[in-house]
Every structure is written in C-alpha cells, then in structure tokens.
Amino acid sequence: MxxxxxxxxxxxxxxxxxxxxxxxxxxxxxxxxxxxxxxxxxxxxxxxxxxxxxxxxxxxxxxxxxxxxxxxxxxxxxxxxxxxxxxxxxxxxxxxxxxxxxxxxxxxxxxxxxxxxxxxxxNRYNTPVQALRQLVDSGDLGTVHGASASVLWHRTPAYYAARPWRGRRERSGGGVLINQAIHTLDLVQWLVGDVVRVRGRAGTYELADVIDVEDTATLVLDHAGGARSVFVATVTNAVDAPVTIDLATEHATVQLRQDLVVRWADGRVDTVGEGSVVTAGRAYWGASHGRLVEDFYARLQEPEPFWIGPREALASLSIIDAVYAEGLDRPGTVPTPD
Incomplete structure (x- = not known):
C-alpha cells in the first residue's frame, strides 16, 4: 500500500x-x-x-x-x-x-x-489532446504552420477576496497567464513545438483596484521550425467561454474545444470526443487530473523520470516570464472630445 x-x-x-x-x-x-x-x-x-x-x-x-x-x-x-x-x-x-x-x-x-x-x-491527458498529439507526430497533417488559442474567462473581485494570494504577485507569481492560461500555453508549445521567441503584453484593465497581477494578456510565439502562434487570455470576459486551440496545417484545419474536429483538405471530417466529464472539482478543470495522478502512481517504481517533470513544466513558465519581463499595462481613459 x-x-x-x-x-x-x-x-x-x-x-x-x-x-x-x-x-x-x-x-x-x-x-x-x-x-x-x-x-x-x-x-x-x-x-x-x-x-x-x-x-x-x-x-x-x-x-x-x-x-x-x-x-x-x-x-x-x-x-x-x-x-x-x-x-x-x-x-x-x-x-x-x-x-x-x-x-x-x-x-x-x-x-x-x-x-x-x-x-x-x-490537460495533456485529455482524450482529444492525446489524439491530436498522435496526429501531429504521425506526419499526416503535414507542416504545422501555427496555432491560435484563447482562454476567455470571467473572475470577479470576490474570487480574489476568497483567496487573496491569487491576486498578489509576490505569492502567485502572476495573474491570468500563470493561474488560468498556463495549461493552454503548455498545450500550444507541446503540440506545435518549442517556443524560441516571445512577444506580448499583459495588463490589468478591469481589476486594477483589486489585484496587482494581470487580468489580460496577448502573446505572439515563434516556434522552432518556423511556425507562429497567437494567444489571448483574460479573466474579464462576460462568461467562462470554452478554451480554444486552432491549428493551421498543410493538409487540414484543426479545432480543439472540448472535442477535436479535423477538417481535411479533401473534405473528410474527423471528430474525437472527450465523452462525459465527471470531476470532483469545477467543471472547467476537466476530467484528466485523475488520469495524471493514476499514471504517476503507476510509474513510481519505473527508473525513468515522470514524463511531465519540473524541466518539462519550465517551458510554459518561461514563456509567461518573458511576457512579465515587459511589465504590466494599467488602465487608462479615453479622452472625451470638448
């Protein structure tokens, strides 16, 4: 035991x-x-x-x-x-x-x-994500030109009041990028390839009187091999919208929401679903925590390191850090004409 x-x-x-x-x-x-x-x-x-x-x-x-x-x-x-x-x-x-x-x-x-x-x-354990990674590795998609991804969620001042560390840089390390969007950033770099250049801005536009971390960010990512991705994340959206990842490839366009939809250039359409999601936590956390935990325990006696270890996790954190290095924008006002 x-x-x-x-x-x-x-x-x-x-x-x-x-x-x-x-x-x-x-x-x-x-x-x-x-x-x-x-x-x-x-x-x-x-x-x-x-x-x-x-x-x-x-x-x-x-x-x-x-x-x-x-x-x-x-x-x-x-x-x-x-x-x-x-x-x-x-x-x-x-x-x-x-x-x-x-x-x-x-x-x-x-x-x-x-x-x-x-x-x-x-989220690497999500069934559609696993299917997409296998598809990328197979070469059937041809050249992957890049991705676009979004995390458009909604968080209130009460969310931060309930756990004040979430809104304090010295404790959380940052806002929407490190807290909510890091999973999606991880998937983009895992699916499209290592990120070699980061350009972006982060700002606190709606919750500046509540938190000292960003509530919104936009990124442009250059990948090894020449692909380019764009990424948008915010907690100022009116609702928690579905997370999106779209891939532009040589032979198909790929949409990843809860399900994976691949529209091939020859007219075929393939779909891979996640099925029913049962979780002890919030619905947007997904169902794959349990899969990862079970896999971790199954590999405890193996001599090799666990495949998602600290060095692997450093990739997405480094992308986020590159954006934070540029500093945070703060809200301004639109001049009113006389």
Whole structure:
C-alpha cells in the first residue's frame, strides 16, 4: 500500500483527494495546511491526521508521495523538502511562482534521480489532446504552420477576496497567464513545438483596484521550425467561454474545444470526443487530473523520470516570464472630445 499525503487543503486539493480515494492501492495518511482550522476540518472529515507544518508531516507520517496543492509561492519550498527526504512529489501547476524558484526544483530533481516528481499539466491527458498529439507526430497533417488559442474567462473581485494570494504577485507569481492560461500555453508549445521567441503584453484593465497581477494578456510565439502562434487570455470576459486551440496545417484545419474536429483538405471530417466529464472539482478543470495522478502512481517504481517533470513544466513558465519581463499595462481613459 502506497502512503499518500496532501499539503495544501484549498480548492484544488479536492481533486487530488478524490483521485487518491479512487485508487485501491493508495492510502491517505494525512493532510497539511498552514491554516490550522482548514487542515483540521479536512482531516476530521477524512479521518486522518491534520498538521500545519509540512516538515512535521514528513517526519511523523512518513508518506511515500506528497501532493503539493499550496499557493504558488510554496510549491518550490515544499517540493525541495520532499525531495531531500526521499519522498515522491506531485506538484500542482505551476512548478513554481518564478523561474528562479522553478530552476531550484529542476536542479533538486536532477540531484535526486531516484525520487519521482511530476507536475500537474493534466490537460495533456485529455482524450482529444492525446489524439491530436498522435496526429501531429504521425506526419499526416503535414507542416504545422501555427496555432491560435484563447482562454476567455470571467473572475470577479470576490474570487480574489476568497483567496487573496491569487491576486498578489509576490505569492502567485502572476495573474491570468500563470493561474488560468498556463495549461493552454503548455498545450500550444507541446503540440506545435518549442517556443524560441516571445512577444506580448499583459495588463490589468478591469481589476486594477483589486489585484496587482494581470487580468489580460496577448502573446505572439515563434516556434522552432518556423511556425507562429497567437494567444489571448483574460479573466474579464462576460462568461467562462470554452478554451480554444486552432491549428493551421498543410493538409487540414484543426479545432480543439472540448472535442477535436479535423477538417481535411479533401473534405473528410474527423471528430474525437472527450465523452462525459465527471470531476470532483469545477467543471472547467476537466476530467484528466485523475488520469495524471493514476499514471504517476503507476510509474513510481519505473527508473525513468515522470514524463511531465519540473524541466518539462519550465517551458510554459518561461514563456509567461518573458511576457512579465515587459511589465504590466494599467488602465487608462479615453479622452472625451470638448
């Protein structure tokens, strides 16, 4: 029986706890949160010990795997302590809230090659995404000219008030790009190819009196091999619209929403559906957290690193960091004619 623990009992922990419960050969041995009351509530509900210090959890409960579901600025410190203790780590995205912190995790993972570490970029496990990656790898699409992608979502001031760290750069690392859009950015670079040049702007246009991170961003990405992608993300949309990725290729146009639709130049149309989505969390989180968690545990005894590790997760974070380096735009006013 593999012993699991969860550090961080906020919203996303619900999905990890459900995934652990679903596996017959995994036992939840404890939870941890800096908020003692929150940890106690979860521990009481699940009938496991609850602690407020992850180092005590490592010493006293001796888990085999720790799921890190903390605010972003705690990802690296908890992961480093777990690796040093020889405990496998499954990190929520992002790998860290800054690139320097992420590099510390990359270096620590390299220094502990026998300790498994993974990062939850779970949308790679979506059935349509897997099908599209296989199609790209097959060469049937011909040359991939580029992609366009959008994350047009809606977040209110109350969303940030409920978890203030989300809107503070020193704790979250950023706004819509690092919190909501990072999954889609990861897919674009994974499907189209490594990004070698980034141009873009990020700004706080609607929520400037609430947060000090961006609520909107636009990017142009140049990929190795010559493809170019454009990317738009915001949390100021009127509703949570479906995430979109469109690929322009030599032999087909590709649309990825919840389903994958491939329209071939010869008139054929292929569709790959996700099917019904059942999740313990919010619907827009999708159903693939459980798939990634199960796969991570299935590979624990394999000698190779987990395929979505810190170095792999660094790619999308580095794209985001390049945009942040340009600084944030702030709202202005349109001059009124006299």
């Amino acid at each position: 593999t012993r699991a623990a969860v550090v961080g009992c906020g919203d996303i922990s619900v999905v990890h706890l459900a995934a652990i419960e679903a596996m017959d050969d995994v036992e939840l041995v404890g939870v941890c949160d800096a908020d003692r009351a929150r940890a106690a509530e979860v521990g009481q509900r699940l009938r496991v010990p609850a602690l407020d210090d992850h180092r005590r959890l490592l010493e006293e409960l001796r888990p085999d795997v720790v799921h890190v579901c903390t605010p972003h600025d705690q990802h690296a410190p908890v992961a480093l302590d777990c690796l040093d203790a020889g405990v496998a780590v499954l990190l929520e995205k992002p790998v860290a809230h800054t690139v320097p912190e992420a590099l510390r995790v990359v270096e620590a993972a390299a220094a502990h090659p026998d300790v498994k570490i993974g990062v939850c970029l779970q």
